[in-house]
Amino acid sequence: MLHIELKQIRVTFPQPEGGELLAVDRFDLQVQRGEFVTIVGPSGCGKSTLLSVVDGLVRSSSGQVHVEGMLVTGPGPDRALVFQEFALLPWRTVEGNIGLGLELQHKLSSRRIKELVLHYINMVGLQGFERHYPYQLSGGMRQRVGIARALAVNPEILLMDEPFAALDAQTREIMSVELLRIWEQDKKTVLFITHSIDESVYLADRVVVMSSRPGRVKEIIQVGLPRPRGLAIKDAPEFVRLRRHIWDLLEEEVRRQVDGKEDRA
């Protein structure tokens, strides 16, 4: 069943020196309910911008986003965003930060919020850090707070912007296994941005490869690997083939970006 539909999304930003920067252009994508879609693309190609548009934080200059057939005009409780920059409130503890989304919905009593928050603290493995402030946490722990904060509002759509970027390689793998485990439980629809090609294939039903700026869909790759997936799947011939293919696509784009810069110089 169709869950998210992006139609001809175009986003421009006004530039300080005047003029406009075309960040995303003619971007089309359809995401099915319960699908796990990963997005890869060169740095600055408009991935974060695209996710903000789906979340409703940024208005597209033209084109529309529909969620369950409804036009997106702003943020909603059906979607939650995990920010690339964590976006934790420094004067709130881990507990306070994870409870933020629930608090803003004004639906639950503070006692119930506290219970839920504890549940998600356990889920992301932050027991014992409930009363810590963000500055007392490592980058990886902060990002786990961001993930728990998004999960806590129990959204139908999870938008994740490079959530594992701050983690070391090992923790990163463990977290992606964890994420799949959580996802297998209730199959939320996930849009997941990453710079790691491995991660993009390992997690996804489909991988969207974006062109360099302005961001467009370069190619969408179906990942047919069976689920549930263990880490061993990364050695499967099909996995290796997909990884190679995505690598080639991205290399082409990065080259184009670099060459483009030289042309202008």
Added chain:
Amino acid sequence: MKRWQRAWIGGLAVFAFLILWEAATPLGWVRVAGISRPTLVGGAFVQLAASGEIYDGLYISLKGFFLGFVLAVVIGIPVGVVIGRYRFLSMLLDPLLMAIYNMPKVAMMPLLVVWFGVGFGATVAVVLLGAVFPILVNTAVGIREVDPVWVRAVRSFGGSEWDVFKKVLLPGSVPPMMTGIRLGVGRGLLGVVVSEMYASTEGIGHLIGLYGMSFRITELIAMVGVVSLLGFVFADLIRRLEVWVSKGRAEVQW
């Protein structure tokens, strides 16, 4: 270093200063009529306290200060928030505010006396004028410097403009706001003293003016000491408030 150690070292300088001061007259550096002596000042202080003169003056001065200062906070913070949040307002008002901000408010004293009469009204007005601008301007700066990603986080979870205000803008701009409050306390205190010296028949400032004009240096210094003690106590209170607020209590819960 421990706090008592630091206090001890700092106290050393105060002690040395008092000794030099006490010794200055016997050693013939100056005449006692010029700078008095700490022991005499201490004695005068006790006497003024015993006669109730200090309390009466302090009561009047503090009343004027608090009324003016509370008004300054009540006006300065909301207006600062609005100016910091809406770019059009800040473009409109920034030049005007900067001009008033940098003008010494005590220069307006005669005008204030014309408007509010001699005494309490003028004192409240000058405290308000002195304190409101640093509070307002620094609050606006604080709001502008709030990390936009925090605002985006609250918006992303469906927060309204009001939620953004109470959960991000207010707590996020506390450090500059406290700077404004600290500056405001200084300017307000200055305002009280000047107003009472110039245009009042009561209060610590009036007593300072009175002893000054009659060359009673010892009593004069005792009164100045009361004012500087007041400044010290306020600074300490604000430091405590800052610590308390920075522990995350700044978010408004309503």
